Amino acid sequence: MHGRAPFPVSDFFDNWVIQVRKGVIELCILRTLATRERYGYELVKELSEAPGLGLTEGTLYPLLSRLRVSGLVQTRLEESSAGPARKYYSLTPEGRRTLKTMNAFLETLNRTTATLGGTP
Amino acid sequence: MHGRAPFPVSDFFDNWVIQVRKGVIELCILRTLATRERYGYELVKELSEAPGLGLTEGTLYPLLSRLRVSGLVQTRLEESSAGPARKYYSLTPEGRRTLKTMNAFLETLNRTTATLGGTP
DNA sequence: GCCAGCTACCTTGTGTCACACGGTATGCAC
DNA sequence: GTGCATACCGTGTGACACAAGGTAGCTGGC
Numbered sequence: 313m314h315g316r317a318p319f320p321v322s323d324f325f326d327n328w329v330i331q332v333r334k335g336v337i338e339l340c341i342l343r344t345l346a347t348r349e350r351y352g353y354e355l356v357k358e359l360s361e362a363p364g365l366g367l368t369e370g371t372l373y374p375l376l377s378r379l380r381v382s383g384l385v386q387t388r389l390e391e392s393s394a395g396p397a398r399k400y401y402s403l404t405p406e407g408r409r410t411l412k413t414m415n416a417f418l419e420t421l422n423r424t425t426a427t428l429g430g431t432p
Numbered sequence: 433m434h435g436r437a438p439f440p441v442s443d444f445f446d447n448w449v450i451q452v453r454k455g456v457i458e459l460c461i462l463r464t465l466a467t468r469e470r471y472g473y474e475l476v477k478e479l480s481e482a483p484g485l486g487l488t489e490g491t492l493y494p495l496l497s498r499l500r501v502s503g504l505v506q507t508r509l510e511e512s513s514a515g516p517a518r519k520y521y522s523l524t525p526e527g528r529r530t531l532k533t534m535n536a537f538l539e540t541l542n543r544t545t546a547t548l549g550g551t552p
Numbered sequence: 553g554c555c556a557g558c559t560a561c562c563t564t565g566t567g568t569c570a571c572a573c574g575g576t577a578t579g580c581a582c
Numbered sequence: 583g584t585g586c587a588t589a590c591c592g593t594g595t596g597a598c599a600c601a602a603g604g605t606a607g608c609t610g611g612c
Contacts, residue, residue, distance in 0.1 A: 324530060328459075330568080330598095330599060331568080331569070332454075332455030332456070334569095334597095336452070340548050351561095352560070363540050363544050364537060364541040365544060366600095368601080370562090370600055370602075371600060373561070373563085393608095395560065395607065395609090396606065397607080399561075410444065410445055414445070417449065420483050421453075421485070425459060428460050447596095450569095450570060450571075472591095473590075486571095488570090488572080489589090489591085490573075490592090491569095491571060493590070493592085512578090512588085514579070515579055515587080517590090
């Protein structure tokens with residue numbers, strides 16, 4: 313049995329993956345928006361192919377709403393010549409500030425986990 | 433001592449931190465147990481001081497139960513000369529296997545997030 | 553005209569989980 | 583015996599990813 317999926321699966325591992333992604337996905341979206349604005353469907357296309365993320369529309373859109381309510385992103389509607397109007401998302405100044413803090417925290421956390429059982 | 437995390441707080445950030453920790457905490461426990469067995473209270477003392485983790489008893493004990501039910505850790509009771517009996521937790525073979533898979537996945541995820549908005 | 557198919561957005565229901573708070577019990581110092 | 587540290591565990595709350603489904607605009611074939 314050499315079924316070579318990227319990662320083997322089990323009950324516990326599947327749930328763990330979901331939990332791990334929870335925080336990372338928000339960070340990925342903010343980082344992606346930090347380079348330039350995007351519209352929702354564009355984000356889905358890009359991030360659904362990122363290894364390990366596995367983003368879907370049902371995850372992204374509620375998340376973007378939360379980010380907007382929290383004041384981290386702002387939106388802008390633009391007519392498209394080929395399809396429905398697109399809603400572009402971009403970072404607010406507070407969004408950029410928060411992103412910096414998140415990056416710092418994650419770095420600390422990574423350093424902590426690395427020194428626990430890995431190679432001190 | 434009262435080591436307070438050196439990170440500013442906000443509504444969104446606080447929730448995000450909780451989400452990020454969710455997956456990492458399980459990994460930290462498994463990694464810690466990979467070096468040698470520990471009892472619960474010992475784990476709380478050690479991991480509650482790890483920067484960024486902020487582990488408490490209410491988080492740890494249900495988590496250890498879940499790990500035991502999932503077959504990743506096993507327990508052993510031992511009388512203590514100074515206090516109540518201690519329940520020692522150690523990794524099962526399946527626990528070690530799962531830990532390896534988790535490490536591999538997290539490495540992939542870290543590489544993905546690093547290439548998103550960091551340094552293209 | 554009309555319908556199939558892509559683009560683009562969003563909602564609802566289900567299940568998982570950290571954390572705060574509280575509870576129980578043992579041993580030791582005074 | 584009363585306080586304090588040790589050591590274990592459970593419940594309630596709220597947050598959230600994900601699957602599945604829904605709405606609507608535009609284009610091309612006929």
